Amino acid sequence: MEYWILRNLRWSGVKFVTTRRLVPSCNACKMFFRRVVLNNVTYQCRDLRRCYWRVESCRERPKCRACRFQRCLDVGMKYTPGECSEDASKLPIAKFTDQSPIPPVVLSPVDVLTNMIQGLLYLDSHRLRSFTLMRSDQDPTIDELINGTCRGFSALRISDGPSSPPPCNGLILSQWSFFGVWTSVEFLNCIDFMHLLTSEDKEFMIKSFAMNSYLLSSAFFSASYNSDLLLNPDGTELYSCRIKNMPELSEDMVERVQKLLVAKLKNVRITQEEYILMTMILFCTPKLPGISRSGLEIVSEQQRKYSKALMDYCRFTRHDMGPLRFQELISVGTVLAKCFDDVLGLVEILQVFHAEAHNSKQLFKESLHK
Template sequence: MENRELCLVCQDFSSGYHYGVPSCNGCKIFFRRTVMKNTKFVCQFEENCPVDRSIRCACRFCRFEKCLKVGMDKTALQSSRDPIGYTKRTKKSERQSIRENSSDDSGTESPERQFISNRSYENTLHLLAVREKSANELRLSSYLPKRSLKQALCSKPLLKDPIFMSQHAAISPRHNYDNLRFITQDDYHYWHERDWFVLTEYAKSFNVFKKLSYHDKAELVRHAAIVIPVLNQVYNSPDHGLDTVVFPDGTYYDRTHEPTRPAGLNRKKYQVLDLVLKPFREMDINFNEFAAFKAITFLNPDADVSLDAKAAINEERVIITKQLYAYMLQKDGLEKAIYRFGRLILMGTTMSKMACESKEAVWIADFFENIGFTSFAKELFFGDL
């Protein structure tokens, strides 16, 4: 009969009692390796990161602290019984066990086992999750420098500067609210500028981005200027229903028609609700999945970049895409993972179409001076001034 007891660390299904507490194989192995290697981790935040099945790899410091908190006993490990290295005998035994457990009647390894046996995705998703958490902290801060697009893309990356983040990434008093209020044009401007600022910092945190020419950097960011802010706004919105997006300061928009805004931008608002918010809520996208999908969306080789840049961007994108699928496969099982992964990735096509239509609406609004764009917004959408 299957053991349905839960792991006290991450709430995944337990594989039995390990080091004194019910725990899954993942947390058991993580605890053993950490203790045996005497590894010291550092939390990049406030040492209170969530640790559950969906995000247990995001912060190793907090995961190990939770292992200790729930009662995992370091003294239960014995170097003779819990070696970190492998002997030839144990390697042979494990390979035989994997073949026996993961082969079908024809003797071939199932695709599910092939992905699950490859745990390399944990490190990639951990880095993406850390990057995403830092980006959201910067979005919630009051820091918003006035600079040109070139200055933004060529300055040092702030997300990887721990001194800057500790000094400036505190939540702004403006980004707390007691009551909701319908969004105004000034509110749209404020959040667009914040999200574009965070987009430039998010972009600079990718190693592949650093190697691009300035032209390729600018074009990649321009290509993402609609969809990445939309993802930020939707995923971080408190749940007030499938027809409402709420910003951190309590402003919101829904299906209410806004006669003072151009028709194209009103249409974009409805597309966000139907094509992004609704699927995200229906699929119950977790933090790891969101961080990976956002990176896949940003690293789009369809941007107007050089051929060398397209190849480098696509290579990084393929790696993240494969590892997102591996993660979903391990979490959801084969059938559910195929459905959720396929639906999530196909969202990229509909969002690209939405972005093209939205940019046309922006150009029209600028031509007729319907919206007072800032100089940064004009650089972003219309090229260097």
């Protein structure tokens, strides 16, 4: 059975339209898709929708129905009455024999770029939702999160979590910062190429970027709500107002830690697509000391892939100004590094002068020591 699809894409006011194409499907998947649609069934994946990442043939198809149905949607399957034998009396349908040629599914560059961005944005939206509803009294390490020994970033945790925000508990950097790093670790661990790395390289990369990922996502969230300060998901300031009354901090430093990164993102007017691709480019840093040679090759290839994706996106949306826009976005990395240094300096001051207002969770401390 074959299905028609016409896909419209809208990015920053620019409309892209791909050509109409056929989606080939075997009878088993056709009937499965039809049953789910007609019965309005909802399935839940227990592996963060990663069941198909390593699948190369139909014979290896996972048993996860949620991922199987999502796979059908991803390739463009759409059910309408009359497409199956049970509906034959309603609408005539074309008949295909086993000898009929199956048209190839050819993805355009826009399709490939769109699928990449949509997959990353799905993970990031899941991270943000999990961050917003997160509750935990545990004190895990990054290694424990990576190896799944702590419960986190799951549909179960989201569904049974309370709706009220976690307490700010009087810290300059409240529990929000701890949960933000936690969900950032899990977000990075879910990126598709991470399974190619050794456990040592994986832990090293995530430990080096978890805090940066949290700061960048918080700054993008704040800029999206037109705030001048870094915000928590509940709208409170990331840094307690007590920070302004600390004599150990200069006004300039307080201004930087609260506003510098947000101001940069607002100044460049970064879009959601640019933000997620920038996150991946900055994450895939091959110059990290201590990473293995094989890990270096993998990370370098991924950085080239995401850099090309961002350049293509800039050219699609900005045309001749695309390369200039690319350079403007890359400059965010310098500001992010400065923001990280300011947070590190702030925490060191808190440890010495205000120990009672210091976040001493293992995960938070690990993310500051690359």
